[in-house]
Amino acid sequence: MPKRVCVIGVGFMGGSFALALRERYADCKVFGFDINPEAISKALYLKVIDEGSVHLEDLLPFEPELIVLATPVGAFKSIGKALASFDLPKSLITDMGSVKGHLVYMMEEYLGERFVGGHPIAGTEKSGVENSVRDLFKGKKCILTPTGRTSHQAKEKVKELWTDLGCFVEEMDPYLHDYVFGAVSHMPHAVAFALIDAIIKLSKDGVDLFEYPGGGFKDFTRIAMSDPIMWKDIFIENRENIIKAIDIFSESLKRLRDLIIDAKTKELTEYLREAKKQRERVK
């Protein structure tokens, strides 16, 4: 049961984590760091955090037992380096990033066995600390990606934390994690952003297609409202898996396109039926 937690990156994810922590552990204090002063002042005003600063070194006098990275993954390198330069012998360090793989090994280089990679499978298209919700993690999966180097004790503490916040914790190899979420989350986000880009281009004949958002369009494209900086980082850090998944998807779409253009009713129906059947397995 941690009593002093530092959240690095006070946005939607970090803010929701802080709220969840303080709801679960009545006497837990949260220190928030963010490069954006507005995020810190909002978070203090909304009582999402107890203390906060735009200077990372200000976390030192707070003496956190646990430090949680909740920034876009592109910031992990500089944060890892900075934390490594600090004297923080008692702090466990974990993260909530959507990419693990090489980032986990990089963080271990800086921080050693006390770093435990984590990824709660929770989130919405929303961003900003003002949208934080305290029950974001309840009933969700949280993937931990320990390596051969990870301290057993550190891992168990992080596992207990997420279990306490209502997550089902599952362990996974860091690189397998990136393959899996490259396919089921990152590639679909790329598809959603590209879909909006296509609708912009298709709008060019004096017809504003965004005026006709029926037929599932809203649900389908909601994730294209996700934070551009967070997603730019995910796309770049997990690009090998994402490109592979985009290429498989493009083949699937090409096959469907061929069935449509050739009006192959039987194979087309079969293609749609199989997709429906598989999607229905997801509860």
Added chain:
Amino acid sequence: MPKRVCVIGVGFMGGSFALALRERYADCKVFGFDINPEAISKALYLKVIDEGSVHLEDLLPFEPELIVLATPVGAFKSIGKALASFDLPKSLITDMGSVKGHLVYMMEEYLGERFVGGHPIAGTEKSGVENSVRDLFKGKKCILTPTGRTSHQAKEKVKELWTDLGCFVEEMDPYLHDYVFGAVSHMPHAVAFALIDAIIKLSKDGVDLFEYPGGGFKDFTRIAMSDPIMWKDIFIENRENIIKAIDIFSESLKRLRDLIIDAKTKELTEYLREAKKQRERVK
């Protein structure tokens, strides 16, 4: 205010229409036709329709003022032909199909000026009369696609009907309709079905990716649970527009893929930011 309405195709759309009609017009009677006897017996049991049959000619003694096609669009040709062979001098005829264009002109060939093409922009991934909901159309757009041949009186009556059911009625050229909905509805459905096909293929290394449906995956792929027969027909009947939209989408995705692979952070952020901005215009 129609008192005797025949709904052809008693599925989710036809059933929801029948429920909405009977709620709005207390003394309106609905006759349902479907080729599937189970749909008729369910619809009678659930009191969605007053009378029903699996023989189209049984609608003759019912003497409907209004006939509404709510079948997959692939059935319109045979139904149009059959209705043309009946003696139905007083019946207005309209439809709820997702494709208009050439189908509207074909129906006019069979049925003349009393046919009014219509498309309520409402629906879910659900199918089957047992899932019908009476308020499906409230607050939604309904597109009517009259042509130079359409009877003014017929159009006004159909317009009044949809307005009474809570829709905002808008008129559009039949071919423009197919361009617009090919882009904002049909192409995105193709993309969702192809996305599931890709996830099936990416699952093949002993990892069942359908066990990790986080990060918007459920919302994004919900429409891939839509009825395969209905969508096979839409894809084939509107294939020219859909293929054009798929090709534009594929170019958009290729551009995004290139920005990711080359790690062009500035252009990538701009691409995502613009997509987010445009999507946010959709309320």
